[in-house]
Amino acid sequence: xxxxxxxxxxxxxxxxxxxxxxxxxxxxxxxxxxxxxxxxxxxxxxxxxxxxxxxxxxxxxxxxxxxxxxxxxxxxxxxxxxxxxxxxxxxxxxxxxxxxxxxxxxxxxxxxxxxxxxxxxxxxxxxxxxxxxxxxxxxxxxxxxxxxxxxxxxxxxxxxxxxxxxxxxxxxxxxxxxxxxxxxxxxxxxxxxxxxxxxxxxxxxxxxxxxxxxxxxxxxxxxxxxxxxxxxxxxxxxxxxxxxxxxxxxxxxxx
Numbered sequence: 480x481x482x483x484x485x486x487x488x489x490x491x492x493x494x495x496x497x498x499x500x501x502x503x504x505x506x507x508x509x510x511x512x513x514x515x516x517x518x519x520x521x522x523x524x525x526x527x528x529x530x531x532x533x534x535x536x537x538x539x540x541x542x543x544x545x546x547x548x549x550x551x552x553x554x555x556x557x558x559x560x561x562x563x564x565x566x567x568x569x570x571x572x573x574x575x576x577x578x579x580x581x582x583x584x585x586x587x588x589x590x591x592x593x594x595x596x597x598x599x600x601x602x603x604x605x606x607x608x609x610x611x612x613x614x615x616x617x618x619x620x621x622x623x624x625x626x627x628x629x630x631x632x633x634x635x636x637x638x639x640x641x642x643x644x645x646x647x648x649x650x651x652x653x654x655x656x657x658x659x660x661x662x663x664x665x666x667x668x669x670x671x672x673x674x675x676x677x678x679x680x681x682x683x684x685x686x687x688x689x690x691x692x693x694x695x696x697x698x699x700x701x702x703x704x705x706x707x708x709x710x711x712x713x714x715x716x717x718x719x720x721x722x723x724x725x726x727x728x729x730x731x732x733x734x
Contacts, residue, residue, distance in 0.1 A: 547641035550714035609689035691720035
């Protein structure tokens with residue numbers, strides 16, 4: 480009684496040892512599993528860190544280029560537009576962890592911050608702009624901001640597309656749907672064009688930024704054709720508006 484299944488007292492030490500061996504074996508198996516998991520984490524962490532370092536290094540920028548540079552930007556270097564985020568890599572990761580834990584107000588970019596209006600305006604800002612991006616932050620342009628993002632340069636000039644303009648041609652109705660021109664000089668009135676929904680014709684007569692030295696036609700039949708505008712937007716032809724400009728963009732960002 481109480482001496483094991485065989486009832487043989489001499490087998491008790493052997494059974495105890497077998498139990499101890501089995502427990503130790505299971506413990507060793509769990510330990511090996513833990514070590515294996517930690518090894519996977521370590522290898523994954525090292526590989527991830529290596530990839531981050533490689534992708535952030537200027538010499539390897541070609542590995543993550545999104546697409547061809549837009550027309551006029553072919554000679555720009557990556558760092559001309561893509562500026563380093565504040566802080567080092569450790570500080571950037573810590574800031575994002577704090578944000579995810581609810582202890583930070585905003586996330587930060589890792590490596591390079593996103594391109595913003597200031598980066599574009601460094602080369603392209605001019606005093607005669609008829610549609611400066613800053614104007615569209617006003618409350619009355621809320622609908623326009625939601626529909627076409629005119630408050631951002633990249634709303635119409637999204638980079639790495641190999642084009643000059645990436646927006647469509649029929650967005651003027653967002654702000655000018657109820658247009659009325661007193662003593663309208665055009666052969667077909669602006670009001671009539673708006674009623675007809677002929678919004679693609681706006682850019683056929685009007686240069687959006689007003690930087691080309693041109694005379695606006697009064698004869699609607701002599702306007703720039705839609706095909707010409709599409710080819711100009713795509714970067715296939717030079718400007719159909721005019722060859723001369725009031726202000727030229729800087730050729731390259733100064734150091």
